[in-house]
Amino acid sequence: MNIWLTMLGMAFVTYSVRVLPLVAVRVKPGPGFEQVLRYVPPAVFAALIVPEFIIPQGKFEFSPAFFAGIIGVTVAWRTQNMALTILAGISSFAVLRLFM
Amino acid sequence: MTIPPTGDSSSRPRPAALNAATATENLNPDPPTETSPDNVKPRSEFIQGVIGSLPLWLGIIPFGLAYSLAAKTAGLNPFEIQGMSLLVYAGAAQLIASGLFASGAPGLSIILVTLIVNLRHILFGTSLLTALAHLKWWQKVLLAYGLTDEAYAVSVRKLTQKQAGPAFLVGAIVSLYLCWQASTFLGLLLGGVIPDPTTLGLQLVFPLSFSVMLMPYLKLGPGQAAALAAGALAIAAKLLLGGNWYILIGAAGGTIVGFLVEKKSKL
DSSP states (O other), X not given: OOHHHHHHHHXXXXXXXXXXXXXXXXXXXXXXXXXXXXXXXXXXXXXXXXXXXXXXXXXXXXXXHHHHHHHHHHHHHHHOOHHHHHHHHXXXXXXXXXXX | OOOOTTOOGGGSOOOHHHHHHHHHHTXXXXXXXXXXXXTHHHHHHHHHHHHHHHHHHHHHXXXXXXXXXXXXHTTOOHHHHHHHHHHTOOHHHHHHHHHHHHTTOXXXXXXXXXXXXXXXXXXXXXXXXXXXXXXXXHHHHHHHTTOOHHHHHHHHHHXXXXXXXXXXXXXXXXXXXXXXXHHHHHXXXXXXOOOOHHHHTGGGHHHHHHHHHHGGGGSSHHHHHHHHHHHHHHHHHHHHHOTXXXXXXXXXXXHHHHHHHHHHHHO
């Protein structure tokens, strides 16, 4: 298949999953569904975070990412400060990589 | 012409009670801005959204460079490389697709993999339904184009807690979209002289910044359960199934667990 045609297909499926929930549902979600939706953010964040630190290469190992993750998440928990957390995680990764 | 002593309300001195209310409001670090004209609030929210998204640039720039390089290695020309960023606008899917283009995979399977990788985005629009309910349909249609992990992550708490309106999300989307296009383009200019971002640990910028955004949701038991279940499910799914389903499986499973724990704690 032509590269541009493939890319248009990729754009179509990507846009579809982003737009469908917003335009397909005409009524506001009821209180029951609303209650479920409240747990989407913590679940999405955890599903994006945890594999990156624990099995970045698809299998578990005590990697620099693992320890940098522990340090970064601890700083995030204690400070809730974005700059400090990124700084702590990235710099500990850099230092750990020298020794591991 | 002289102003009569009982003129319109705006020229009247503020009653003492109102002044007292303002004094207590000053103790609040984030006072409501009801007195400002209507057009100022969305504009400042837009700017707040831009500012809120800036830390993620640190992760997007090396990611965009890496994609550019991967797509070039796969044999795509500069127009196709920038075109994919402009049209598809989904970092992880673009990087994976580049690998598939390189291996000569058929177009339909590349489209299918893209769908699987991005299927999690269905949760983003759903979770913002109420916060965006009052928008016109064309506004939703435009906004949905930029509803990436990063834009959602930066905005979801602000919007669902009604600390900011959709303008905040639009600010984040514009900033992140421009950054992705610029870093793709920068990758084209730099060619092959790009250092591997994973040696610098810059791939960790996303999970690190998402950790900060996760913390406010962990104050109560059900939120903790949702996160714990999502993390465990994502790990299990990635180890057992491989492929790219694990984020959706973890996120959907964790959402349900959070809800069930909340229901159970209320019984």
